[in-house]
Amino acid sequence: MKMKSIVSLLLICLVFSLGLAQAQNEKNSCKSITFLNATPDSFECMKNKLQDYGIDVPPGNEGELSGKGVTGSFEWDGKSILTITIEKKPFGVSCEIVDKMLIRFVDECNGV
Secondary structure: HHHHHHHHHHHHHHHHHHHHHHHHHHHOOOOOEOOOOOOOHHHHHHHHHHHHOOOOOOOOEEEEEEEOOOEEEEOOOOOOOOOEEEEOOOOOOOOOHHHHHHHHHHHHHHHO
């Protein structure tokens, strides 16, 4: 009887741990942020700033970005609309902080 109780307890812990990990992964992504003023110059500037910060950004108008515990995607229309989605971020960093950093990069590149 004791062995069945221990096995049952271990199974419950395993299921709970997997559920908790899934919930944390879902919380780890952020809503997309869209910039309406991303000119070609500011888009290139922002990509360079992200790379200087340690975030890998591929060439082109869309792709995956990653580095420093962050993964996400970006898409730029080639004129002015840039959308960035963060799919994974460090556990202790809020989406608001990520958004503020992205806004700062864009503002710096727009001369604000």
